Amino acid sequence: MPTSLTDQVVVITGAGRGIGLATAGRFAAAGAIVVIGDLDDDVAAKAALEVGGRTVGHVVDVADRASYARFITFAEQQGPIDVLVNNAGIMPLSPLVDEDDAATDRIIDVNLRGVITGTKLVAPGMIARRRGHIINVASAVGRIAVANGATYSASKYAVMGFSEAMESELAPDGVRVSCILPTVVDTELAAGVSAAKGMRAVRPDEVAAAIIGVAHKPRFETWVPAWSKGLFYSMNALPRRVRNTAGHAIGADDALRKIDVDARQDYERRASS
Numbered sequence: 001m002p003t004s005l006t007d008q009v010v011v012i013t014g015a016g017r018g019i020g021l022a023t024a025g026r027f028a029a030a031g032a033i034v035v036i037g038d039l040d041d042d043v044a045a046k047a048a049l050e051v052g053g054r055t056v057g058h059v060v061d062v063a064d065r066a067s068y069a070r071f072i073t074f075a076e077q078q079g080p081i082d083v084l085v086n087n088a089g090i091m092p093l094s095p096l097v098d099e100d101d102a103a104t105d106r107i108i109d110v111n112l113r114g115v116i117t118g119t120k121l122v123a124p125g126m127i128a129r130r131r132g133h134i135i136n137v138a139s140a141v142g143r144i145a146v147a148n149g150a151t152y153s154a155s156k157y158a159v160m161g162f163s164e165a166m167e168s169e170l171a172p173d174g175v176r177v178s179c180i181l182p183t184v185v186d187t188e189l190a191a192g193v194s195a196a197k198g199m200r201a202v203r204p205d206e207v208a209a210a211i212i213g214v215a216h217k218p219r220f221e222t223w224v225p226a227w228s229k230g231l232f233y234s235m236n237a238l239p240r241r242v243r244n245t246a247g248h249a250i251g252a253d254d255a256l257r258k259i260d261v262d263a264r265q266d267y268e269r270r271a272s273s
C-alpha cells in the first residue's frame, strides 16, 4: 500500500528555489505539512507563502550543525517528522587546481556533511517511532564522476555510499532511506550547463514528481529521467575504454566542462557566499 502523505510532516532543505521548491509544492498538494528550510529567512518565508497550505519556512544552514538543529526543533513544532528531504546542495564548478580550499570545504560541508547531520538529527525520533523516511537528493554524478566538478562528484558519490549504509542500518528500525539521482535539471545551479547529446534538461517538477513517488513507495535509487538509470548501468557493464569512448561520443564526459561561464556568473557568486 502506498504511504499516504496527508498530514505527514515533511521537512525539505534548500526548498527556497529549484528542485526543493517544486517538491514542497507537490508535498503540500498531497496534503502534507511542509517545512521549508533555506539559507535566507526571506527566501524560506517567501517560498512558504508561494507554496501555501500549511507550509512554513525557516532559515537553515545545513553546513552548520547548530543551525540545522534549530531548524529541526522549529519543524517539530508541527509534529514528529515523517519525511526529511536532504535537498540543499551547491555546485561551484572549476578545475580542481583552481578550486580554493574554502570552496572545497563548502561543497563537502553542504552536500555531504549536511546530509549526515540531518540524518543524525532526525533518525533517533524516527527509530523511536519505528517509522520515517529520509530522502537524499544526490545526483547522476554520484554514479558518474565528471571533469570540472571533481569535489561535487566526490560529495555526491559519498552521499550514495552514506545512504546505502544508512538504508541497511535503519531498515530494521522501520526507517527508510532513498536517493534521487537527477541528470541535468533546469535550475540556477545548472545555469550554463547543457545536457548530454540526445538528452534534455529535466524540469524541477519532474524531479519533484519522482521524489513524491518515492515518498509514497520507498525505493533506494531513483534516477530522473527514469530511463537514464538503464543507460548508466548498461554503459557501466562495458569495459572502461569502450565506456569512455561512448561517454565522449554523447558529450557526457564534458557535461560540466563545456559550460557557459557567463551564464553561471550569478550562480557561482551565490554558491560561494
Ligand SMILES: NC(=O)c1ccc[n+]([C@@H]2O[C@H](COP(=O)([O-])OP(=O)(O)OC[C@H]3O[C@@H](n4cnc5c(N)ncnc54)[C@H](O)[C@@H]3O)[C@@H](O)[C@H]2O)c1
Binding pocket: 013, 014, 015, 016, 017, 018, 019, 020, 037, 038, 039, 040, 060, 061, 062, 063, 087, 088, 089, 090, 091, 110, 137, 138, 139, 140, 181, 182, 183, 184, 185, 186, 187, 188, 189, 190
Ligand atoms: N540542477 C541540477 O542539474 C541538479 C542535478 C542533480 C542533482 N541536483 C541536486 O539537487 C539539489 C537541489 O539543487 P537545485 O538544482 O534545486 O539548486 P538551486 O540552487 O536552484 O536550489 C538549491 C537551494 O539550496 C539552498 N542552499 C544552498 N546551500 C544551503 C545550505 N548550506 N543550507 C540550506 N540551504 C542551502 C539555496 O539557497 C537554494 O535555494 C542539490 O543537492 C543538487 O546538488 C541538481
